[in-house]
Amino acid sequence: MALQNGHSKKSLDIAVVGGGLVGSLEALYLARRGHRVQLYEYREDIRKTPQVRGRSINLALSVRGRRALKDVGLEQHIIKEHGIPMIGRRIHRLDGSTYVIPYDARTNQCIYSVGRNYLNASLLKESDNYENVKTYFNHKLVEANLQNGTMTFLKMDTNEKVSVKADLIIGADGAFSAVRKCMMKQPLFDYTQKYIEHGYLELCIPADENGSFQMPANYLHIWPRGNFMMIALPNQDCSWTVTLFMPFTSFQSIDTEDKLLAFFETYFPDSITLIGKKKLIQDFFGGSPSPLVYVKCRPYHVEDKALLIGDAAHAVVPFYGQGMNAGFEDCTILNHLFQKNNDNLVKILSEFSDARWRDTFEICDLALYNYIEMRDLVTRPSYRIRKTMDDFLYWLLPDFWVPLYNSVTFTTMPYSECAKNRQWQDKVLMYILTVLGISALVGVSFLYN
Template identity: 50%
Template sequence: MAEVEGKSRIAIVGGGLVGALAACFFAKRDHQVIIYEYRSDLRVEDSSGQSINLALSFRGREALKAVGLEDILVKQHGTCMRGRMLHDKKGKLKEVLYDSVKGNCIYSISRRHLNIILLDAAEKYPKVQINFNKKLVNADLEKGKMKFFNMKTGGIEDAEADLIIGADGAYSKVRKIMAKRPLFDCAQTYIEHGYVELSVPSGKNNEFAMTGNNLHIWPRGEFMMTSLPNEDHTFTGNLFAPFHVLENLNTPVALLEFYAEHFPDFLQLIGEQRLVQQFFEKNPQTLISIKCKPYHVGKTALIVGDAAHAMVPFYAQGMNAGFEDILLLDELMECYNSDFAKILPKFSELRCDDGHAICDLAMYNYLEMRDLVTRKSFLLRKFVDKVLYTFFPNSWVPLYSSVHFTRISFRDCISYKKWQDKVLRLSLWCFAIFFVAILAISLS
């Protein structure tokens, strides 16, 4: 495999968000980068399809900052969300701030806008080349050899690289090739819930129809609605529900009755005609979680982002975790002077268990969003977290804050939450024993 002026030739399979960001990081270190993307250039034709809005938080922002893109995305294209706005069936609202102590927030951002900005940024580097309509059909990962199907001409094309980066999403071809190797563990889980995307128009005078600085949630136990604000003052909403529920919404009458019963205020915002039209435009989408290990093959191949750790979207960390993958990879390149024989095994060592941890957290957060947020026990725990976080901001960091507003490893976030639970249980027992002792003394 040819070296280019002492630098490596990097092939990135997948020109989505993580792949485009990876190209920027490698090019910044003067490596030659070629992106192979099976879709058409979305800057020319919109091939993005249905997708859940993205929520940008600290991990993702740190990666974007490292290539000079944080400000343009946050200030020009991001819509600040300071907390959850909970809607009950009667339309009563309750705001739960993400960080009432330090004022941290997350940003709603359009996947399409973000993808365009990252592709444009990657192409500004002279050593980045983007090839669209190229679908990977096979690869020898040890030798760095690949075969691509040209979706324009119908021909097969050969390619070669020193390092193959699989950033080709949850249904990654690179991961499937890795899965044929011995000692590669991989598990995929489809949850029994799907989603349908809906768009809420702007309100009067082109203003937000609801509060524009919140993630809106309609928790209903078994299912829920969410809605994220967009920079054009519309909202991107999603109904998440078990497939047996979605399958019963098979006529306009059934759909309207369902929304009138469970989401009457949302129905009023979107309107009956628009709801029916959008709901039946496409079939409900599936939600998948992927855990695998290791993430690398020798010094010649690596999977990142959803290819390595696809997760359900309920912790809003899929993109952020993918971006942090690239930031970690860049930090290891700095540490090991781009020696991929050392970098790739270390990446797997540091990241695999973290990838499993955030997949588990994302699963848990679906239960929290659709059900637990309405329970008094959950709200009490949030209140206790808030009080302790207020008085001990550096010692008692709530789970949500540690995940969204720090770069503490996801494993450590879970371990810290377990420690907090243990402390609170012990404190409760001590208080109960003390109360019983006082009561006994007063009665004696």
Template identity: 40%
Template sequence: MMRQRNVVIVGAGLVGALWARLLAQQGHRVTVLERRSDLRRTAIPGGRSINLAVSDRGWRALRLARLDEQVRPFALPMEGRMIHEPSGSTRFQPYGKPGQAIYSFHRRRLNELLLTAVEEYPNARILFEHRCVDVELETPAVLVETPTGERQRLEAEVVFGVDGAYSAVRLRMQHLEGFNYCQEYLDYGYKELTIPPRSDGAWALFPRALHIWPRHSFMLIALPNPDGSFTCTLFFPLEGELSFAALRTEEDVRHFFRSEFPDTVPLMPKLTEEFFVNPTGSLLTIRCFPWSYDGKVLLLGDAAHAIVPFYGQGMNAGFEDCVVLLEFLRQYDPDWSTAFRAFERFRKPSADAIAQLALENFVEMRDGVLHPRFQLRKKLEQYLADRYPDRFVPLYTMVTFTHMPYAEALRRGRLQERILEILLERTESESDWQAPSFQQMMEKLVEELPPCDPALLAGAVPERILEHPFGTGSG
């Protein structure tokens, strides 16, 4: 059992609430500060919530918090992408092997469940409408503004900044000498829309898929909800001839959707209303380092590494932060300062890796999936995975259906990409793959790949990292 500490967590979003639950389970005295009102008791305007895609990394964290069985009834399996071609035809592309799926979950519903789960522990409390206005890093202490406008100072042994991409805790750390920080906005935004249930309550589209309408420079996606509706998100340039700025009137919007997504128009009775009422969200990537200060303050989740949503790993990466950090705390307790430094050095390369993969997957989703060579590439990738399961694991599988560190998945993915490029230069169709010369080349190339380490696939922190925590580079 760890030595019990008095901790403050700034932020009661998904990752903050999960981390509060995990620390409370360990017996720590936990105070969570949240600037918003309690979303379980307040009507909060919608329109900014991209539905969650919970994958294996997220499920592992929920199991650790003993919440997976509570969450599962509200999670809808999506076994692949349903591609809606410009021609109007559809094509299903499985994510993995039969039985593998990512799960659609409404962000607010999961956040509500996590908040309630925190409050099950008498040693944990959540203070809503308490806005962090400053952090004393040395003490540490948090200065908050209460609902009445009064300012209070809360001291703790440790402060965790889990307050999202626009983190107030990180803002204070940015004043430190040697703190590196970078934020990059895409010149795209997003708009949330809705496909309601049919009159009989059923889904208007196939519910066991993530639907994508790729259109080269932009796309529309739709994720199913338990009530029979779909949450749709339009990812679209902010400026230009085809952009949010160019769609000024209801007729502009109707004409655009009739031209680009004609099959959705009959399914969206409130299209123009939602388009102009719901805000246009921004898409950004945040990289910073170090994430900790003197064993007293630590950033987690989007506060440390916000990413764009195109790999469906933002929440999963934040949840995995909690799983990995808990392992380091158990290893080094009571020396949390060493644990924090070991954690951030181990985790930072993976945070950078998934940020890069998310940016690249945007191009694949909106453009790549439309090309015939992409479809052949996917078939060849799966052929190699079936033939050499101990060496060739598709990148999407490594990221989504294993716990391999993202950095290792990216490294192996780049090696496999080279193999695919060489083989695709020598094939025009699946019939070519049985030729003896092709088989020999395939065998030789795949043999150059090191076998997959089962421990890495399971997400185990290598012993060399635990034994020598500062030998992994600064990221």
């Protein structure tokens, strides 16, 4: 068992509820500090079960997530062995032609497409190397008393109930968190949950007959169509996970094979041969659209006893590719607070709540905005002009002018500062354009006088 430098002298019993991406990473951080970790996961061990359809198959990993993986010694493995770099958006027009909008024309930074299951399995596998992590699969949290650290789990395979106690309960149990439900009984706990009117359905572009990618691999492909869109991220086996986002009412209106084919011929004609008609029909009618929810709540803790992280604390819609990255960043911040406060839970938990909520509320709003950018704005000349100006200024003044997407995706600047940056950049550009406009008017009036 490898413990990180300066690890805690006082080992705590910490229960992490939820062995998804964020919970399994948090277990590793805590184990490296020398704490005794019990990781409880509702589902079976994903390393032993086939991929379940419905949840995104691959995800975009960016700098915040990479930093966390680096801390636990997995970044190079995940990126080198598995990640597929995506250097920009590849936009598909209605006529099937495409063009590229690079993410970072200045330094060619990229995001990585990684398999959800692979990443989760790698984190779980790594935690097997630590004697101080015990993982319990098929354990569903059904009840908890957060003040005294007691929990009841239902064992899904035997239907037995087991009671457990811990010094600290960390809820990493996703957007519909059971730990958060217990927290909602606390006075002064604020909570908002909202479903957007759009859902998503996953389709697949298979590899070609030679086992190669059917489209240029190093891009996030987007078919922006105004009120809806389709995107595709590359997989290791040269297939593409294609996700169609659109209003539920539009999904419902496509209720026959003919309507489906007519819809695709109208809006995504180039994708039909890539997916294949038969497979398109099979996948579309074989699944049902999933909802998209966001959650804002605060504070994230109860005294020195319980804490929410990841989607349990802040589920966001997926359009900025930041849900997992933000959850991983929670773990990094928490680790820093453990070090800074020498494992004093009272300070750690309250500082985490105070420090984090503005940033997670912000990424929630930015993700909602980015849906509009991806499905609609990217096709507009105003977006292209703004992007060109941003890229130029970023090239000219790299430390001063970091465009919004780049600050969110390629830096660890707090999300709320990324948004504030954008606001002053908007003002500066508006000022420059106004001055240029007035100068042009004055120039023209001199010419004609």
